Amino acid sequence: MKALEPWVVDPLETFLAESAARLTLLMTSSGQVVAQHGFSRSLDVMTAAALGAGIVASTEELARLTGAGRFEGLVHNGQRQSCLLAAFATPRGRWIGLVVFGPETSVGIVRLFFDQMVHQLVAAAPRELAPSAPMLAENFETELNASLKALFGR
Amino acid sequence: MTETQTALDRVTRVPGVRGALVIAAADGLVVAEQLMEDVDGQAVAALAGSLVLRLARTAESAGLGRPRFLHLRGDAGSVLAAPGADDLVLVAVVGPDANLGLARLELLEAAGRLA
Amino acid sequence: MTDDIRALTARLAEEPGSLAFLELAEALRRRGQLDAAYKVARGGLTRYPGLADAHDLMARVLSDQGDLAGAFDSWASALQLDPMRTSALKGIAFLYFKAGDPAAALAHLERALEVDPDDVSVRQAIGRVSGDVRRGGATASQTSEPPTGPTAFEPPESPPAPGPAAPVPQAPGPFDAVDGDRSGLLLVDAHGLRLAGRLRGADGDAAGDRVAAQLAGVSREAARATRLLGLGAWHAIAVESPDGHLVLTQASAETIVLAARDPSLPLGRVSMLADRAARSARTWLEAQG
Numbered sequence: 409m410k411a412l413e414p415w416v417v418d419p420l421e422t423f424l425a426e427s428a429a430r431l432t433l434l435m436t437s438s439g440q441v442v443a444q445h446g447f448s449r450s451l452d453v454m455t456a457a458a459l460g461a462g463i464v465a466s467t468e469e470l471a472r473l474t475g476a477g478r479f480e481g482l483v484h485n486g487q488r489q490s491c492l493l494a495a496f497a498t499p500r501g502r503w504i505g506l507v508v509f510g511p512e513t514s515v516g517i518v519r520l521f522f523d524q525m526v527h528q529l530v531a532a533a534p535r536e537l538a539p540s541a542p543m544l545a546e547n548f549e550t551e552l553n554a555s556l557k558a559l560f561g562r
Numbered sequence: 563m564t565e566t567q568t569a570l571d572r573v574t575r576v577p578g579v580r581g582a583l584v585i586a587a588a589d590g591l592v593v594a595e596q597l598m599e600d601v602d603g604q605a606v607a608a609l610a611g612s613l614v615l616r617l618a619r620t621a622e623s624a625g626l627g628r629p630r631f632l633h634l635r636g637d638a639g640s641v642l643a644a645p646g647a648d649d650l651v652l653v654a655v656v657g658p659d660a661n662l663g664l665a666r667l668e669l670l671e672a673a674g675r676l677a
Numbered sequence: 678m679t680d681d682i683r684a685l686t687a688r689l690a691e692e693p694g695s696l697a698f699l700e701l702a703e704a705l706r707r708r709g710q711l712d713a714a715y716k717v718a719r720g721g722l723t724r725y726p727g728l729a730d731a732h733d734l735m736a737r738v739l740s741d742q743g744d745l746a747g748a749f750d751s752w753a754s755a756l757q758l759d760p761m762r763t764s765a766l767k768g769i770a771f772l773y774f775k776a777g778d779p780a781a782a783l784a785h786l787e788r789a790l791e792v793d794p795d796d797v798s799v800r801q802a803i804g805r806v807s808g809d810v811r812r813g814g815a816t817a818s819q820t821s822e823p824p825t826g827p828t829a830f831e832p833p834e835s836p837p838a839p840g841p842a843a844p845v846p847q848a849p850g851p852f853d854a855v856d857g858d859r860s861g862l863l864l865v866d867a868h869g870l871r872l873a874g875r876l877r878g879a880d881g882d883a884a885g886d887r888v889a890a891q892l893a894g895v896s897r898e899a900a901r902a903t904r905l906l907g908l909g910a911w912h913a914i915a916v917e918s919p920d921g922h923l924v925l926t927q928a929s930a931e932t933i934v935l936a937a938r939d940p941s942l943p944l945g946r947v948s949m950l951a952d953r954a955a956r957s958a959r960t961w962l963e964a965q966g
Contacts, residue, residue: 426901428694431727446727448758510724512694516590516608523604602906609902616898617916619691620891624876624884624937626918631944633916634899637909641902655906 411443419528420445426521430489431508436501437461446508460506464495481522483515492518496526499533569652569672570596576668578660580639584676587611587651601655606641610634610653614643631670633662644669646676680886682708684870687890689717695893696721699730706738714738729759736768745772763789763796770802779809850874851928854957855950862954863935864928869893873958876937888935895925896933913951917944924951928958 409424409432411417416434420443424432431446435457447453463482471479481494492507492515505526509518566584573582574596581597583606590611595603614632621629634641642654642665652673656665685701698721705714718735725731736751749772755765770785783806789799851873852859863874863885871889875882899911913926923937924947936951 430694430725446725448726448754510694512692514588514590514608514611516585516604517612520590520605520608600907605905609898609905613895613898613902613914616891616895617914620888620895621916621918621921621923623887623891624921624923626916626921626923626937629916629918631917632914634902634908634914635912636903636906637912639906639908641906641908655908 409443409445412440413442415532415534416443416529419525419532422528423521423525426524427507427509427518428513429507429509429518431456431506433457433460433506435461435504435506437464437495437504442503456506460493460504463493464504468495481519483519485515490515492522494522498526498530499535503529565675566594567596569675570594572672573652573654573665573668576654576656576661576665578657579665580655580657581606582652582654583607584646585611585651585653586649587614587645588649593650597655606653606655610641610643611651613641614645614651618645630673631666633666642666642669644673646673650676652676679704679708681870684886684890687887688869688893691890692893694724696725696728696730698724699734702734702738706734706741711738711742715742727758729755729762729765732758733762733764733768736765740768740772745775748772761792763793763799766792767799767802770806774806774809779806782806783810851958851961852954854960855954861937862950863889863937864958865889865892865933865935867893867896867931872932874935892925892933892935896927899925913948915944915948922947924948926951926955928955929962932958932962934958 409417409420411420411434420432420434423429424445429445431444433444433447433453433456434442436442439457439461441453441457444453447456467479467482471477478495481492484491484493489508489510492509493504495502495504497503505522507518507522509515570582570584573579581595581601581603583595583597583603584593585591585607586593588611590608592603592607597603597606613634614629617632618629621627629645632643637658639655639657640660640662642656642662644652646652652669654665654669656662682701682704685697685704689695689697689701698717702714702717702721705711705717715735715738718731718738721728722731722735732751732755736748736755739745739751740748749769752765752768752772755762756769759765766785766789770782770789773779773785774782783803786799786803786806789796790803793799850859851864852862855862860875860877863876864872865888866872869890869892871885874885876884876888895914896911899914903909903911911927913924915924916922917940919940921937921939922942922944923935924944925933925935926948928934934951934955936947936954938947938950942950
């Protein structure tokens with residue numbers, strides 16, 4: 409597990425221990441990867457972050473159009489692995505969590521401890537204001553590359 | 563009233579029962595619930611579902627067959643579970659002074675009707 | 678097949694997603710069953726590509742198989758995931774030393790010493806390699822014999838595997854204080870290993886091992902459930918099945934007792950039996966120290 413900011417470590421470690429998740433990615437909605445567990449290649453993180461942020465943006469827009477407010481999360485069930493994708497509010501802005509898990513755990517367990525992690529992150533987050541750059545395509549790529557460099561040392 | 567609602571109603575009428583749920587064990591998710599305010603249905607479904615699956619595997623490894631009733635006893639109460647058809651499980655959260663014998667009978671009776 | 682490998686194999690078969698592959702592959706490697714160790718490690722790595730322990734394990738297996746290039750890559754991957762991993766630093770240092778580059782070996786050993794200044798093996802290896810560096814690079818690859826002796830520089834060994842537990846004496850047993858029929862009682866540790874007891878029937882020991890493997894972590898899971906649901910500490914789990922009843926209760930923080938009986942004995946009586954067995958096991962465990 410690697411995290412860009414130390415206050416993310418404890419909540420994420422607890423989540424990983426309790427949920428038995430195989431892969432986890434925490435990122436801002438502008439694509440900056442905050443922490444990752446289980447990914448061995450920066451390319452995978454880059455792809456997952458881009459896809460995850462895109463899916464969340466699409467479903468949130470769909471929710472807005474249909475008057476559903478906000479979807480709480482999205483689960484894809486697979487035979488061997490499943491995936492939870494959920495956005496949540498933090499004092500540092502809106503973040504996205506992407507979790508891949510197998511049959512050794514359940515979506516209920518993952519969701520339960522994901523929600524617990526969100527509470528812990530909200531409580532632990534430093535209160536200074538997050539930078540509020542507009543979420544443009546070039547910002548997304550720049551921030552993503554910067555965070556990958558920090559996480560993988562490349 | 564559906565069979566599920568009837569089942570939950572019968573179980574929650576037992577003295578000391580603080581809530582009852584029908585859960586999908588493999589997913590650990592709530593299918594239906596009738597709970598007191600302080601009982602977290604999402605947590606009960608996730609945690610009970612996981613334990614039920616593990617203990618079912620244990621019982622089958624021991625050659626005892628598929629469990630029909632499970633009881634997790636804690637200091638301040640218990641979780642009772644009765645697997646029904648398919649993956650559904652009827653679960654009750656009870657206080658320390660609950661009538662466990664009656665709760666067990668109601669759970670077994672109601673779980674048999676779950677579809 | 679030894680008991681520990683059998684138990685670990687059963688555990689991994691039951692929970693393919695668990696980390697039991699680490700212990701199993703290491704146990705196989707230590708027994709010299711390198712092909713089997715490689716297969717298990719490979720399977721674990723496929724499942725957990727981001728786990729530094731898995732890469733470290735694979736490196737040890739490959740090193741034992743003589744695939745030093747493969748071992749180097751695996752240790753490098755482990756270091757990429759966990760730059761403070763001293764076992765990987767020592768492993769790479771060993772490979773540089775074998776390849777005739779004592780300066781690079783020394784640099785990795787010094788990094789390992791920075792991470793863990795108390796590691797005696799690193800200090801010894803630094804002493805050995807420093808001599809070669811001072812002599813201008815006389816190395817293992819340039820000598821006919823690999824370095825030997827008390828200060829020889831050797832590849833890193835993993836820490837001792839957590840299971841199995843200490844050998845259980847045949848007598849007295851943990852259930853001696855239980856009156857009557859003691860079959861159907863098991864004492865199981867937190868890793869899912871059977872410490873004592875057996876299930877009824879001709880297949881009693883094997884069935885006991887299978888059941889014990891299923892119970893790895895059950896105590897932690899029960900404690901988590903009662904804690905999060907506001908039910909305090911857990912005391913027992915009772916399971917009622919068509920062909921028998923079983924009750925689990927804690928004997929100590931690290932062990933649980935299982936009592937199984939046929940359905941003619943009411944579940945409440947099986948619970949009483951489990952309580953007696955747990956008290957007996959507790960006394961026995963305390964006597965074991």
